[in-house]
Amino acid sequence: MGIGNAFVLNLSLLITVAYLANILYKYGLRKMSQNTLYGLSVLLMILAGWICMKFGFRLKDDVLYDLRLVPLIIAAFVYSSPLTMVLIGIGIGLARLTFGHSEAAMVGLLNLTLLGFVCAGLNIWMRRTHHRFVVKGMVTILVVNVVNSLNIALFGVMPTTRYLLEIMPVALPMSIVLSLGFALILRDFQLGARQNLELKYANELLRKQTDELHKAKIGLEERAKQLAQASRYKSEFLATMSHELRTPLNSIINLAEMIGESDEAGEEISEYGRIIHKSGHELLQIINDILDLSKVEAGRLEITNEEMVLAELPVWMQAQFERVATQKKIEFHIKQEAGLPDSIISDPQRIVQILRNLLSNAFKFTHKGRVELDIRRAPADGTSDTEWIVFTVADTGIGVAEDKQSTVFEAFRQADGSISRRYGGTGLGLSISSNLARLLGGYICMTSKEGQGSAFSFYLPLKTARRHHGELN
The missing domain is CATH 3.30.565.10 (Histidine kinase-like ATPase, C-terminal domain)
Structure with a gap:
């Protein structure tokens, strides 16, 4: 199997690991504490690097070419602490030793450690600059891949000339392209997960708003019943009071009319009687108006055709x-x-x-x-x-x-x-x-x-x- 085939296999395995990790988080790990999830994610990055080495291209028994740097690139985008990138770089470098202790394995440990520090620096740069995410991603992928190739050329066990002429022209372009492809896949996957999360929050918010509206509707219906009852009580009260007021008021009006028209009363008394009669009529009209209005509001005013x-x-x-x-x-x-x-x-x-x-x-x-x-x-x-x-x-x-x-x-x-x-x-x-x-x-x-x-x-x-x-x- 050539370098190209090994790199494509690495990318497929990385996608599989990312998908399985999402399944585990969605159905089992979500309820864990943030610190626990953080530690497990770091271990997952190291495991992804180990899997890449496990299925990488073996030039010789102790020389491996693979995409172990891709998890480190992804870590530069995901984590906020630069120290985490150093830790992941060292972890993947130590995982290289599980395939045997040799000069090539020690160079791999050194290379991944240096790349961890490079990713830490790139992480700081990305958080402090205001460039678009696409620009930050392209710069990070190019820098990490170029530094990786330079490290292998300077510290690797293979002769520098052979590496530069035979291996790097194939490995570097494919590593850049596949790193970019995996980053885009994860980015799309992340956006989809974020949309699902936002949709979940929106549905939850809508459910709460629906519950609140239902409670408000019940409150309004109860309030409407209370207002209707209060209106009925008011109408009954006004009808009763208007009757009670009109009975003595009619007597006052009639007596005032009699005084005003009496020949036996003096002119001054007759004038007083006419004033009382006029005022009584005006008061009676006001009472009638209030009663009519209360009947209209209560819907109890009868219309006869x-x-x-x-x-x-x-x-x-x-x-x-x-x-x-x-x-x-x-x-x-x-x-x-x-x-x-x-x-x-x-x-x-x-x-x-x-x-x-x-x-x-x-x-x-x-x-x-x-x-x-x-x-x-x-x-x-x-x-x-x-x-x-x-x-x-x-x-x-x-x-x-x-x-x-x-x-x-x-x-x-x-x-x-x-x-x-x-x-x-x-x-x-x-x-x-x-x-x-x-x-x-x-x-x-x-x-x-x-x-x-x-x-x-x-x-x-x-x-x-x-x-x-x-x-x-």
């Missing part, structure tokens, strides 16, 4: 707000588009409540000019076949700044905190109206400009009522 005559709406709104318009000297107009159906199917009580809230706000924030209620038909918008009837309340009041318009439909919110101090109110009207519109299948939108007024449009699905054979369809 029945026939509603459209012509009655302007009459109701005119009767309710005409006096306010006269007192504030504001024009109040109601316009109804021609061709609207005589009646629709919806909840009359909630429609009136929404329009009353919108008109109350319009009159509250308008000092001069006009307030208008416009009732018209709107065609389907293209996203559905629904036809709408639109109630638009427009005013020439203070308006709402553009950056504040997103808050006006939130409960207990107004465009500006100073508004509640100046104009009063809880800020519930628009929130309740928006929720009621949604429950009726519609919605409310607004356009406004600060200082120039606002327009709130209540879109309601148009469901006409037609009588056929005495039945409502």
Whole structure:
């Protein structure tokens, strides 16, 4: 067997040793301590060098040519302590003595010891420089192989001329190429192992995150149940309290009305009675608003669908707000588009409540000019076949700044905190109206400009009522 065949056999054996070592680590040695694993890896490097010598090329009985320097090259990449390279070099050199004590064996010990120090120096250089890994690898492989050839030429038992002319031209190129090939194989093997390890850590992290998400989900579900229960308790409490408050408050309102209208009471007492009557009505409205809001939030507000005559709406709104318009000297107009159906199917009580809230706000924030209620038909918008009837309340009041318009439909919110101090109110009207519109299948939108007024449009699905054979369809 020639040098080339021996070197290829050495490389095959080194690959086999590396694979078996990985199997042992993966299924048996992983649980050992770091110090134990470190010692076993050093012994493995020495064993790999011994195997190379065992199956190397014998030029004579005591002269061996093999790839025993390859484990030392790999050690220069793997270990962080330079002393480890010296120890491995000496260990492989001593392993050479197991094949017999001779001058060639002693030269082999000297050569591997020197190569151990060379690898230690290269290890220090690699850790202190910032070159790419490929550059560091090429330099290390070339230096170790060249130094090995020089040592054999200087200290070897074979005549220098014969070695330089016959052995080195074959052994040095093959040693460099096979060393590089083994280094690349180990590098690829190392990257694969690192990817598997990273994948394992990622899977473990994903498992922990999944467990945490599951626990968080359980916590959120429990919290949602608690919030739902708290909302139910709040709704029940508000319903009970509103009833308890409204009963004596209605008595106060009725008595105040009687005092205000009494001819026997003096003018001053009558005025006090009217003030109490007005304040009682305002307080009652606040209580009703809070109760409605709590029912909407709890999903307990009932919507009844029945026939509603459209012509009655302007009459109701005119009767309710005409006096306010006269007192504030504001024009109040109601316009109804021609061709609207005589009646629709919806909840009359909630429609009136929404329009009353919108008109109350319009009159509250308008000092001069006009307030208008416009009732018209709107065609389907293209996203559905629904036809709408639109109630638009427009005013020439203070308006709402553009950056504040997103808050006006939130409960207990107004465009500006100073508004509640100046104009009063809880800020519930628009929130309740928006929720009621949604429950009726519609919605409310607004356009406004600060200082120039606002327009709130209540879109309601148009469901006409037609009588056929005495039945409502």
